[in-house]
Amino acid sequence: MSSPIAEQRFREIVPPLLDDAYSLAKWLCQNQTDAEDIVQDAALRALQALSTVSVDRPKPWFLAIVRNVAMTFMARNRRKTVAYVGDMADLDTLDLPEGADAAPNPEQELIALQDGERLRQAIAGLPSPFLETLVMRDINGLSYREIAEATETPVGTVMSRLARARAMLAKTLRSGP
Amino acid sequence: MTDRDVDERLLRLNAALDGELDAMGSLEFEREMRDDPALAAEYRRLTTLRNAVRRHAPREAAPQALADRIAALTASAPAAPPPQAAAAPTATVVPFRRRAWLDSRALAMAASFAILGFAVGAGLTSLRAPASSGDVAQHLVSDFARAEIAGQPFDVASSDRHTVKPWLANRTTVSGTIVDLAPEGFPLVGGRVTIVDRVPTPTLVYRHNEHVVAVTELPVDTKGARGTCGIETIDGYHVARWSDANLAYVAVSDMDEKALGEFVEAFRRGGGPATEPAKP
Numbered sequence: 001m002s003s004p005i006a007e008q009r010f011r012e013i014v015p016p017l018l019d020d021a022y023s024l025a026k027w028l029c030q031n032q033t034d035a036e037d038i039v040q041d042a043a044l045r046a047l048q049a050l051s052t053v054s055v056d057r058p059k060p061w062f063l064a065i066v067r068n069v070a071m072t073f074m075a076r077n078r079r080k081t082v083a084y085v086g087d088m089a090d091l092d093t094l095d096l097p098e099g100a101d102a103a104p105n106p107e108q109e110l111i112a113l114q115d116g117e118r119l120r121q122a123i124a125g126l127p128s129p130f131l132e133t134l135v136m137r138d139i140n141g142l143s144y145r146e147i148a149e150a151t152e153t154p155v156g157t158v159m160s161r162l163a164r165a166r167a168m169l170a171k172t173l174r175s176g177p
Numbered sequence: 178m179t180d181r182d183v184d185e186r187l188l189r190l191n192a193a194l195d196g197e198l199d200a201m202g203s204l205e206f207e208r209e210m211r212d213d214p215a216l217a218a219e220y221r222r223l224t225t226l227r228n229a230v231r232r233h234a235p236r237e238a239a240p241q242a243l244a245d246r247i248a249a250l251t252a253s254a255p256a257a258p259p260p261q262a263a264a265a266p267t268a269t270v271v272p273f274r275r276r277a278w279l280d281s282r283a284l285a286m287a288a289s290f291a292i293l294g295f296a297v298g299a300g301l302t303s304l305r306a307p308a309s310s311g312d313v314a315q316h317l318v319s320d321f322a323r324a325e326i327a328g329q330p331f332d333v334a335s336s337d338r339h340t341v342k343p344w345l346a347n348r349t350t351v352s353g354t355i356v357d358l359a360p361e362g363f364p365l366v367g368g369r370v371t372i373v374d375r376v377p378t379p380t381l382v383y384r385h386n387e388h389v390v391a392v393t394e395l396p397v398d399t400k401g402a403r404g405t406c407g408i409e410t411i412d413g414y415h416v417a418r419w420s421d422a423n424l425a426y427v428a429v430s431d432m433d434e435k436a437l438g439e440f441v442e443a444f445r446r447g448g449g450p451a452t453e454p455a456k457p
Contacts, residue, residue, distance in 0.1 A: 002251075007251040010250070010251050011251055014247065015247065015248065018239040018244055018247065019236050019239050020236060021239070022237060022238075022239035022240070023236045036240065036242075039239065039243060040246060040247060043250060044250065047250060047251070110225065113225060113226065113229040116232070116233035119230065119233045119234065120233060123230065134230070138227060138231055138234070139230075139231075139234060139235070139236050140236070143195075144192070144195070144197050159191065160184070162191055162195075163187045163188050163190075163191045166226055166227070167187070169226060169230075170222070170226055
């Protein structure tokens with residue numbers, strides 16, 4: 001059972017963050033119903049936690065909970081998309097893709113960027129550490145430090161993942177349908 | 178350039194785009210771009226990519242049903258103390274975008290009811306006797322009078338219908354739309370459960386200046402729910418009854434007849450398609 005203080009804190013913190021939470025969950029698990037369950041579960045955990053902590057930075061704090069719940073959910077329910085989790089360490093040490101600073105076909109990239117559906121599919125196809133970093137930056141609007149807090153990774157890793165995510169997106173879009 | 182230089186350059190490019198360089202770093206970067214057209218072109222492409230992501234993959238609104246379920250997680254408590262007296266000073270309060278219920282006047286009003294009502298309200302529900310056979314309006318008037326003596330307690334004190342509605346929906350069998358009448362001068366202050374014919378029934382409480390109106394929603398076939406078109410006076414309180422296709426409404430108030438008439442009109446206008454006046 002939660003205390004009145006926890007409920008008061010919860011009412012101040014969580015409802016304004018629901019859109020961000022839902023968007024993050026939906027990008028991570030690619031499914032509307034699962035995303036709703038994830039957000040609801042995360043909200044319950046937040047409520048319980050708020051009995052004992054007060055939170056200085058609610059947004060990265062709550063999105064960290066959403067992310068953890070999403071990852072647990074997917075590990076439990078989606079065997080086939082776990083492929084990247086085992087390789088996560090490798091992803092951070094790979095060389096940056098070449099062509100990151102020379103676009104052989106900038107027109108194609110520009111055209112592809114108009115195609116929302118194609119862009120969304122390209123984003124969804126990113127490896128999960130890159131996807132979550134990109135979503136937290138460009139959709140949830142977290143700063144690099146906040147992303148580092150929410151994902152429990154060093155800021156340098158966040159910067160590297162974000163740069164790679166964007167480079168990978170550009171490459172996917174340049175390479176044509 | 179070594180791989181490390183390329184890495185650093187790309188990281189700085191992204192950091193510049195995301196506003197993560199400090200003032201001196203930004204100044205240096207702008208100078209570099211002036212001197213290096215390739216860098217400038219790369220920056221422009223990255224900007225275009227980032228803008229496209231924001232445009233085609235915007236933040237999505239959480240479904241209303243989800244928001245309602247989450248609001249219901251804490252809706253059983255009485256109104257929070259007024260914002261000035263917030264008990265968690267270290268929590269960073271993020272301004273609400275969608276919920277109107279932190280409007281401080283409504284909240285203070287609800288709080289002043291609830292502070293008095295909380296201690297009493299929890300017990301009062303169990304003290305209200307179920308309606309015996311007879312006029313439901315008389316029963317609701319007695320109910321209103323009892324509530325007035327107790328300081329208008331609520332079971333759920335909130336001026337946000339998105340909080341009140343799921344709370345009532347979980348506890349009563351009737352659940353119509355909750356109308357927002359704050360613009361007309363009748364802000365919602367809360368809800369409570371009334372027992373009518375042994376059935377838990379939702380009562381919405383609206384405020385008008387220093388007066389209160391309690392609107393109870395009933396199944397349309399409830400005995401005595403269909404009343405006259407006009408406003409009656411029972412035990413000194415004004416009572417209005419009306420119905421639509423699905424629900425009957427009984428409003429009890431200590432407001433004068435004219436104000437109650439305005440309320441009923443506003444309620445019926447805001448609550449959905451225009452209905453016929455209740456037939457006697």
